[in-house]
Amino acid sequence: MLSIEPIPAFRDNYIWVARNNQRAAAIDPGDAALLLHYLESENLSLVAILNTHHHADHVGGNLELKARFSCKIYGPAGESIPGLTHPAREGDRISLPEIGMTLDILDTPGHTLGHIAYYGEGALFCGDTLFGCGCGRVFEGTMAQMHASLEKLSHLPGDTRVYCAHEYTLANIHFAKEVEPENEALRGREAEALGLRKKHLPTLPSTLDIERQTNPFLRCFIPRVAEAASRHSGTSLTSPLEVFTALRQWKNDF
Ligand SMILES: [Zn+2]
Numbered sequence: 001m002l003s004i005e006p007i008p009a010f011r012d013n014y015i016w017v018a019r020n021n022q023r024a025a026a027i028d029p030g031d032a033a034l035l036l037h038y039l040e041s042e043n044l045s046l047v048a049i050l051n052t053h054h055h056a057d058h059v060g061g062n063l064e065l066k067a068r069f070s071c072k073i074y075g076p077a078g079e080s081i082p083g084l085t086h087p088a089r090e091g092d093r094i095s096l097p098e099i100g101m102t103l104d105i106l107d108t109p110g111h112t113l114g115h116i117a118y119y120g121e122g123a124l125f126c127g128d129t130l131f132g133c134g135c136g137r138v139f140e141g142t143m144a145q146m147h148a149s150l151e152k153l154s155h156l157p158g159d160t161r162v163y164c165a166h167e168y169t170l171a172n173i174h175f176a177k178e179v180e181p182e183n184e185a186l187r188g189r190e191a192e193a194l195g196l197r198k199k200h201l202p203t204l205p206s207t208l209d210i211e212r213q214t215n216p217f218l219r220c221f222i223p224r225v226a227e228a229a230s231r232h233s234g235t236s237l238t239s240p241l242e243v244f245t246a247l248r249q250w251k252n253d254f
Contacts, residue, residue, distance in 0.1 A: 002100050004123060004163065006202050009034050012167045013057055014202065016125060020099040023047050027118070027125045028165050032061030036068070047098045051075035051084075052108075052127025053115040058165065078114030088116055108153065110146025111136035117153065123161050123205070126153060131164045132206050133189065134172030135217040138248060147220070147244040154218045158209035169193050169203035175254050176216045179228045179247065185213040220244045 007015040009031045016027040017038065025048040029035045039046055046069040051059050053076060062073055062082040074094055077087035088094060090107035103120035108129040118125040128136035129146075130153050138146045173190045180186060189210065193203045212218050219225045220240035229246040230237045237243050 002121065004161075004205075006204070007034055007038050008167070008202075010057055013165060014163075014167065014204065015061075016163045016165075017044075018096075018099055018101055018123075019044055020101075023098040025050060025096055025099055025101065026061075026065070027163070028052055028058035028127060029061035029065060030057040030059065032064035035061055035065065045069060046071045048072045048074060048096055049083075050103070050118055050125065051081050052117060052125065052129075052165065053112040054079040054081055055112070055128070058127065074118075076112075076114035076116045079112060090116070094118075106152060108149035110138050110141040110143075110149045113140045115141075115149070119156060119160070122157075122159065123163060124153065124156060124208070125163050127165050129153065130162060130211065130215075130217075131166060131172055132162070132169030132193075132203050133176050133186075133211070133215050134168055134251070135215075135248070137252070143245040143248060144241055146248070147241050150217055150244075154208060154212060156208055158207065158212065160208045161205035162208060162211060163205045167202060167204070169206075170197060173214070175251050176214060178254070179216040179225060179250075180219075182224070183214065185210075189214050216247055217244060220247065 002020045005017045009015050015029045018025045024044040027050045066083040072085050073083045074086045074088050075081035075084045077089045088105045092105040095102050103118040106117045108115045108117045111128045196203050220243040226243045229243045233246040
């Protein structure tokens with residue numbers, strides 16, 4: 001049976017491992033040693049690496065893992081990915097029969113220009129685009145690109161499980177409460193996340209339903225979110241993109 005497990009890496013990254021019988025695929029293995037240790041102790045063989053974007057904390061383990069397992073490496077066609085064997089872009093569907101997974105590629109530019117996400121089997125691997133109750137920083141793309149990417153992800157089915165690449169949920173909830181102090185779902189989410197982190201458990205995956213109820217960056221069309229962003233920026237913001245831009249800048253300085 002297919003299962004998806006987190007390997008905590010660096011300070012707050014997760015390397016997600018999709019495994020079935022003795023085969024596995026790793027999403028964004030920034031650290032080869034950590035993953036090798038896991039694969040060996042679980043007696044798993046790595047068949048594929050799925051990269052969302054080119055940052056070192058996501059691709060740092062690629063070459064060592066490829067040398068060891070001769071695994072396929074999927075990644076954004078538009079970025080320089082170490083050891084890339086299968087360039088991927090929106091519209092592509094990739095099949096990993098060894099672990100029983102089929103995944104559709106979505107272009108999600110903003111954090112980086114070529115950033116992609118993988119969606120299938122009710123799971124979304126969204127890298128540094130969507131986070132628990134937040135979103136990635138806009139490094140290479142434009143605010144409009146990031147906003148459009150998040151909109152695209154937010155329209156996937158509500159029960160989609162969201163596997164983000166970082167454990168940022170509590171800090172993001174702290175910000176979200178500034179934006180929407182009266183959001184009840186947010187308060188419930190905070191209590192749950194605090195409980196999980198106290199036990200050193202991941203707050204992820206979340207679901208798109210939860211994100212749509214609590215993540216301010218997916219709620220730019222909601223009047224009270226727009227009002228909070230307008231108040232903070234000192235201008236009257238109307239379009240969801242203007243609201244998103246103001247929220248992202250507010251969060252950058254938060
Ligand atoms: Zn990144």
